[in-house]
Amino acid sequence: MKIGKVGLGVMMVVLMMMLNLSTCSAWFGNKRKSGRNSILPGEAMSSRPSLMNHAAGSSIVFPIYGNVYPVGFYNVTLNIGQPPRPYFLDVDTGSELTWLQCDAPCSQCSETPHPLYKPSNDFIPCKDPLCASLQPTDDYTCEDPNQCDYEIKYADQYSTLGVLLNDVYLLNFTNGVQLKVRMALGCGYDQIFSPSTYHPLDGILGLGRGKASLISQLNSQGLVRNVMGHCLSSRGGGYIFFGNVYDSSRMSWTPISSIDSGKHYSAGPAELVFGGRKTGVGSLNIIFDTGSSYTYFNSQAYQAMISLVS
Numbered sequence: 525m526k527i528g529k530v531g532l533g534v535m536m537v538v539l540m541m542m543l544n545l546s547t548c549s550a551w552f553g554n555k556r557k558s559g560r561n562s563i564l565p566g567e568a569m570s571s572r573p574s575l576m577n578h579a580a581g582s583s584i585v586f587p588i589y590g591n592v593y594p595v596g597f598y599n600v601t602l603n604i605g606q607p608p609r610p611y612f613l614d615v616d617t618g619s620e621l622t623w624l625q626c627d628a629p630c631s632q633c634s635e636t637p638h639p640l641y642k643p644s645n646d647f648i649p650c651k652d653p654l655c656a657s658l659q660p661t662d663d664y665t666c667e668d669p670n671q672c673d674y675e676i677k678y679a680d681q682y683s684t685l686g687v688l689l690n691d692v693y694l695l696n697f698t699n700g701v702q703l704k705v706r707m708a709l710g711c712g713y714d715q716i717f718s719p720s721t722y723h724p725l726d727g728i729l730g731l732g733r734g735k736a737s738l739i740s741q742l743n744s745q746g747l748v749r750n751v752m753g754h755c756l757s758s759r760g761g762g763y764i765f766f767g768n769v770y771d772s773s774r775m776s777w778t779p780i781s782s783i784d785s786g787k788h789y790s791a792g793p794a795e796l797v798f799g800g801r802k803t804g805v806g807s808l809n810i811i812f813d814t815g816s817s818y819t820y821f822n823s824q825a826y827q828a829m830i831s832l833v834s
Contacts, residue, residue, distance in 0.1 A: 582767060583748065583766060584696070588761055589760075590761070600613055602622075604641070605641065605692060611638055611727060612637045613727050615729050615764060616731065617789055620735075621674070621710045622708075622710065622728065622737070622738050623676075623710025624726055625727055627642055627643070628713040641726070646690040647670060647689050648672045648689055650668065650669050653735055654672070654736045655688055658688065671687055673687055673688075680718060681717070681718035682716065687710075689711055691709050733789065739766050751767060779791065779792075788811040789812045791812070793806065793809065798832050
């Protein structure tokens with residue numbers, strides 16, 4: 525399970541849905557917010573608004589590779605940089621930031637499927653709202669006002685130190701439009717990982733509800749609706765989409781609670797039922813986390829389950 529650096533005040537259940545055939549789910553976010561446009565040159569200036577409007581009514585779909593077992597994780601391929609290069613990123617709705625292991629130089633990097641990312645020099649300032657979204661408190665201090673430093677810790681003991689910068693994402697929309705979009709990206713130059721959970725990766729695709737997540741940035745630029753969904757097959761693989769609903773006939777809809785669950789997706793308070801019987805364990809805060817392979821219970825729910833099966 526991957527969670528952001530900010531500590532959680534409640535114990536949570538992480539729900540991963542695994543069905544015999546396939547699981548398709550989608551989430552609606554907030555209404556689109558205005559933001560600055562970051563479409564790069566490559567199209568005539570006069571054509572940019574029409575391109576953006578055309579893309580906004582479409583979707584971005586990424587094939588998903590991997591499985592729950594024996595691989596134990598899912599990843600997608602994103603093309604990032606100038607020129608764009610492919611990177612394999614773990615899909616994680618439980619954390620916010622998309623980042624790559626990078627040669628800044630790297631003081632501690634794990635094995636990667638591709639050469640380390642070469643960072644751009646377009647640094648994001650410390651007091652930028654995207655930087656603030658990654659900090660543990662609102663009153664954080666800046667060692668360098670021209671640079672956003674961050675640290676993210678995950679529940680599987682993985683952690684990363686890095687700097688936040690802007691670079692180019694090459695994105696293909698389902699209506700045939702291809703855009704080079706400048707968005708925030710983490711340059712992770714110091715990683716700590718547990719050997720028991722380690723696997724080679726270029727980085728993390730953070731899809732949480734924070735401002736720095738990829739779906740939030742795309743939405744703020746007016747490129748896609750703030751909607752995200754995924755379809756995972758028990759045979760492995762699947763796809764994830766941003767924007768308009770893709771292949772809606774295969775979707776199962778799960779309302780997301782408006783109650784504050786930090787930067788996570790939550791279906792709201794849940795009750796533990798076993799064999800059709802109530803267990804008396806309720807008010808469980810459930811979050812959806814694609815960075816976790818299994819379903820986890822807090823201590824109260826776990827003990828109740830053990831007492832019922834023993």
